[in-house]
Amino acid sequence: MSRILTLLAALLLTTGAFADALSEGRAALERGRHSRALALLTEAAEDDVREAQFLVGKMYLDGEGVERDVPTALHWLEQAAAQRYRPANMLLGKIYASGMGVPMDAEKSTAxxxxxxxxxxxATVAEDDADCE
Incomplete structure (x- = not known):
C-alpha cells in the first residue's frame, strides 16, 4: 500500500512540474524571453503536454526565438494534433492548404x-477555443 502511495505522490509531483513548465513557458513567451520559453515548453512537450507541443511547433514555424525550421514545427504540431488539440489541427490545415513551407496538399489540409x-x-472545448482566438 505504501508503494502505491509513493508512486501516486511521484505522479502528482511530476504532473505538477509539467504544468508549471507550461505556465512558466507561456509567461516567458509573452515576455519575449524566447530561449527560456523554448526550454520550458520543450520540456513539457516531450512529456506529451499538447498545448506545449503546439506552442513549440508554432515557435519553430514562425522562427520566434529560434531559426525557422518547418520539419521540426510539423513534428510538434502533428504531436499535438494527434492528441486532438484543435489549434494544432487548424494550423496544420492552413499550412497544407497554403503550402506554407510544405508542398500544398488538399487531402492533408482537409483531414x-x-x-x-x-x-x-x-472539458476540452473551452481550453481549445481559447487557444484559437
Whole structure:
C-alpha cells in the first residue's frame, strides 16, 4: 500500500512540474524571453503536454526565438494534433492548404480541418477555443 502511495505522490509531483513548465513557458513567451520559453515548453512537450507541443511547433514555424525550421514545427504540431488539440489541427490545415513551407496538399489540409471541426468533450472545448482566438 505504501508503494502505491509513493508512486501516486511521484505522479502528482511530476504532473505538477509539467504544468508549471507550461505556465512558466507561456509567461516567458509573452515576455519575449524566447530561449527560456523554448526550454520550458520543450520540456513539457516531450512529456506529451499538447498545448506545449503546439506552442513549440508554432515557435519553430514562425522562427520566434529560434531559426525557422518547418520539419521540426510539423513534428510538434502533428504531436499535438494527434492528441486532438484543435489549434494544432487548424494550423496544420492552413499550412497544407497554403503550402506554407510544405508542398500544398488538399487531402492533408482537409483531414486536419475536419479533425479540428470534430465535436470535443466539454472539458476540452473551452481550453481549445481559447487557444484559437
Amino acid at each position: 486536419y480541418l475536419k479533425a479540428a471541426a470534430e465535436p470535443k468533450e466539454p
